[in-house]
Amino acid sequence: MLRAALLLLSGNVATSGLLFARNLAVAALIPVEDYGIAATFALAMAAVEMASSFGLQQQIVQARDGDDPRLQDALTGFQLLRGVIAAAVLFALAGPLATFLDIPEVTWAYRLLALVPLLNATQHFDIHRLNRDNRFGPLIATNTLPSAVALALIWPLAAWLGDWRVMLAAILIHAVLTAVLSHAVAERPWRPVMDRVLWGRTIRFGWPILLNALVLFLVFQADKLAVGRILGLVPLGVFAMGVTLTLTPSLIAARTIQTATLPRLSVAVGAHGFDRKANGTLVASMSAGLAVAVAGVVGGWLSAPFLRGTDWAGLTALLGPLAIVQGLRIAKSGSAIVGLALGRSGNAVMSNLPRVVALIAGVAALAQGTDLLVLIWLGAVGEAAGFVLSAALVTWRDGVRWRMDQSIVFATGVVLTILSLSWSPLLFGAGLALPLLALMHRKAA
Template sequence: MFRTALLIFSGNAAASMLLLVRNLVVARLIPVEDYGIAATFAVVMAMVEMASALGLQQQIVQSKDGDDPQFQAALQGFQVLRGVIAGIVLFMIAEPVAQFLGIPEVIWAYQLLAIVPVIKAFEHFDVHRLSRQMRFWPLMLTGGIPALLSLLLVWPLATWLGDWQVMLYAILAQIAAMALTSHIVAERPYRLAFDRTTMATSLRFGWPLLANSVLMFLVFQGDKLIVGRVLGMDALAVFAMGMTLTLTPTMVFTKSAQNFFLPQLATLNRSKIDDNQRFHHIAMATCQAHILFSAIFVCFIAFLGQIILQILLGDKFSDLLPIFTMFAVLQGLRILKGGQSSVAFADGYSENSMISNLPRVLLLALGYWLAVKYENITAVIAVAILGEAAGFVIASILLWKRSKIGLAPVVRPASVVILLFALLLYEQQSVLTVLSSIAILVVFVLLIASMKELRVYFFKRSRLTCPPSAP
């Protein structure tokens, strides 16, 4: 088990770290304002992800027909159709987006990025099908190799162009390499089929995921649009860098955790007593694993943030330091929701994530008003933190109501970790003393003690996967 978990985590981490290094190198090589423009490409890429979020890849893993070649071909055909439509839409909205952000000179770049969903649509779904069998190497290579290529292209592109165009062409190369790699590592021949029944089933399965993706776009990119529109490209560069440095490890863990826990949960039949009990146990371990990583991540940023920023960026992004822990807490709260989302998804409630993201979206207007009133990033982040906290409460209630999962094993460690976040945010405003350090350590120990279900899960799994002792 631990070998599989390590493979998933290291594979996702390698791809994400390569992309993070790419972004950091680009930030070092081009002016801050140009990095702000380059950061707007993340908005366009998020639109691509939003348009892709019908859960077609997840259906290969979850559906009982996931190993059927005809079903796979039908999903791949639907993916191509969806990608072409998304590309046309992105091309049409390129000019309005550029005008809204006040950078009409990059309209052509946004139009060029419209080809991304078309290329991405030709991904071979075999890499996801193989994950059903707990074979993750193809999926890891499909993410890692393109990320490495994108990084390697940054230096020659910077030497040649020297501005925001570096990020544009690095992204295009990454997406093209991703589609190509998925075909190279696939076992089955690539086939397309256009089956109306499969499309209808996929739409029924995927509409909550698509709606949630729209909300996710507003959650992650709405803040950027507010900052870019109200505060300008320099402020957007600082905000985008804070999001990048904290979101990357967040996405690595949540993606790895879903890859690891989802197959275990999805294969259980809850109508059987033994399977239902096992589902409850793994569900609690899933939620608590997310809570534990959230605490570790936020503590890491709070204690080492200054060193990290100095090593990675020097003094170029010094305005980020006073608000770095706030970014970490924001992402930490999002990690907390990841456990509930994975469990709900495995139990067939894919719309839970959508509902729990509503507070963030509803508070965007407040964030915009505060940004205009106070003209700083801090107010935008504070509103986002409030929205994520409300979303966690909603996700927990939905898990209890719909999946009949007890709240105590979630509320107990979550209460401790929120206390930990409050202490870290308070210490961000003052000098860290010995007494406050001890208090933080005590709270962290209490957190570990509150996670009985997670400890039992890993202890049992370790015994099952360890070879028997020699007589």
């Protein structure tokens, strides 16, 4: 288990690190306003992916018949259909989106981005199916190599194009290479088929995930949309970079924990010791979340001297609060993974609703002229409420018992991290909570 987790962690770190480096390179090579435009490409892609998300990758891992070629072929056909629909929707919405953001000259770029969901839909499902047997190499290679190539091409693209088109080209190159490589490492033939019975099962499994994707879009992208519309492209560029810097480690941690624990939890459902494995998953997510929060606060302090006097100076005040928000989100993912293993895919939707309420309040405050930090701190409140709700749902629906001492240590660490933004020595206290959580995870594993 430890070896598999370390392999996954290294692969996810490499993949996310390369994408992170790509974004940093683009930000360094083009003006802040152009980076704001580039950030809207991710927003457009997220909107389309959200609208067609059915958790197909999770289904092939979680389902007891996930190794059945017929199920894989049906999922492949379903994925291809959703890709075609998503591409058509993005192409149709290109004009309205560009008009809403007051950048009509970028309409053609949004239309070109419609190729990405179509390319993503042609990826081979073998890279996910093989995870059932703890064979993570194909998935890691498919995620890592295209990111490395896209990063290497940033500098020649910047020399050639010199503006936001650099990001557009990098996204398209990455999508093409990922699709091609997924077929290169596959073992089974790629056979998309239509199966009404299995598609119906996929929809029943995936509709809560679709709802959660809608919520996640609101959580991760609607605030950027509001910042771009209300404050303009330059503040959007700074805010988007802050989100990128803190979201990257968050995604690494959450993806690694889910991929490593979901197969084991799914097999252990109904067996003796499931609660112990569930608590191990939760404490792993809390440890990772607190580590991200502490690192973000330190990163804000360390970056201040280097960013002072530049167009990115406002970033230093955002890093700590944004990292705390992401840390709470990672912690919440632990109980959501347990719920998914139990077949409760709707738990994730419910646990994200407090964040949506906080987002609505934050956008309203931003429209009234309040500081951007108000939007961020309201997001932290929403994530904390979601953490409590997610854990409570698993207990209420399935009787899983959580160890309260773990949550108390985590909550203490988070509070000290928040207070350290006003008095830095308190961060040492937050740091002490990390080895305590690590010890608890070792006992629960």
